[in-house]
Amino acid sequence: MQANFKIIVASLLLFTSLTHADTRIKGTGGVSSISGGGGGGLIPWATLGGLATQDQRSITGFITRANVDDFTLDVSGVALNLHNRVEFSLARQDFTIKANDAEISQDKYGLKIKVAGDLIFGPFPQVSIGVEKSALRDPATARALGARDDDGVDFYLSTAKAWIDGPLHRTSMLNFNIRSTKANQYGLLGYGGDNQDREFMLEAAAAMFLSRSVAIGIEYRQKPDNLSALIEEDASDVFLAWFPNKHLSLTAAYVRLGDIAGAQNQNGFYFSIQGGL
DSSP states (O other), X not given: OHHHHHHHXXXXXXXXXXXXXXXXXXXXXXXXXXXXXXXXXXSBOSSOSSXXXXXXXXXXXXXXXXXXXXEEEEEEEEEEEETTTEXXXXXXXXXXXXXXXXXXXXXXXEEEEEEEOOSSSSSXXXXXXXXXXXXXXXXXXXXHTTOSBSEEEEEEEEEEEEETTOGGGOOEEXXXXXXXXXXXXXXXXXXXXXXXXXXXXEEEEEEEESSSSEEEEEEEEOOOOOOTTSOOOOEEEEEEEEEEETTEEEEEEEEEOOOBTTBOOOEEEEEEEEEEO
């Protein structure tokens, strides 16, 4: 099932890289987050994945690999954008411990709705609300560490604004999220714990286009510290995204994920490819 899902996503990437159609401004749909929704790599943004206008539908597919000191994370997924108003997403995460090749997998299902404003036009930022439902396929590790649940639901409010003539006369964007969550390490170590349960976390991103096809940016994500057995730290990245056309993007980033499952200072790189039509 896992291999078949990745084959489907890879086929979509190949097909969409060869497809051309008139849609919104290149890059305004962002890339794909590790949860499957449109945005940056670490967090979803208020933008909806793909480049559908209010009269169109679009679909995106992506494959991502994050490689830090002691772990790897492989993510593949798809997202459907309906009329630049509603986004549905699905992603599979496979987390591997390098020391013994043990693997933890989970599925993520997302819904994001644009409720107000516009990313580029008008005085008000784009505002979206989102829900992410996650379910572990391998809950044994989470249970052993004291997680309360094998699945969970995150809720978030996201706002983003882009300026065509921003700093240094470059197109620039800011995004801020408030997330209600009880996930331990994005849910890979379960949900809730003996320290605390659900709480509110802050997330932020900033990006600037160096040219019409290349953007750089940073992201920051707060994470809860629910398990007394382990320390969980916030995450951040610095990314470079290339949009060779309106239907394909390539992203590389340096990530700092802090302590994960007792392993300290997990830093490394992630790479992602996304195609959309």
